[in-house]
Amino acid sequence: MSEPATETLSVIVEREMPHPPEKIWRALTQPHLIEEWLMKNDFEPAVDHRFTLRGDWGSVDCQVLAIEPNKTLSYTWGAMGLESVVTWTLTPTGTGTHLRMEQAGFRPDQQQAYQGAKFGWQRFFGSLERVVGNLS
Template identity: 70%
Template sequence: MTATSTETRSVVVERAFPHPAEKVWRALTQPHLIEEWLMKNDFKPVVGERFEMRADWGAVDCRVLVVEPNRTLSYTWAAYGLETVVTWTLTPMGTGTHLRMEQTGFKPDQQQAYHGAQAGWPQFLAKLERVLAGPA
């Protein structure tokens, strides 16, 4: 199979947390908790709502696409010419939750962003793990 300019790539990171889906969902949707593990933001879990993530290096413009409480959260992720979609999928398992993060839409000429996401998301999820381990 040959690569074409229309092909895109995805970054997928999965983790199992010893916490109920409701607690993981709160960490994904409450602005003060999102700030602790990801970035400053003005997020609201409402489909169609626009929000911004802010970090030292700049800002990410986002728009909420899917909100299924304790199950699925999806939003656009646009910064510096990058236009991707981040989807969080929560699956209850025993006493915990399996969390899958997928960021789709990296174009072939967006190597730096793709590799940045590959390196960055595992670090963000490690921080999320610490937030979940705390009181919430």
């Protein structure tokens, strides 16, 4: 039995952070903070806003799909033939926030992009934690 061609893979990263959702939200939605942990960008927290993430290796074309302050943020992530969707979910906990990031839409033949994203998001999350930790 072969898998249907529509079967896609997701990269999921989850972290418990000792910070309130509002603080993490700032790092996810303020362009100068996004630049510190992810890439240069022209992000605006508005549905349908198109923005570009620019890295040393190239750029990512994105469009905001959904936004619910301090709770959820979703945008398309298109780069080098990859059409995916990144969704951030913030859930308050007794000690801070459970942060979940899912990047969905990797085709089975996009193993390189998939493995690269798995590695990349771990690094981005480390940087994100540093940025959030430095916010007053």
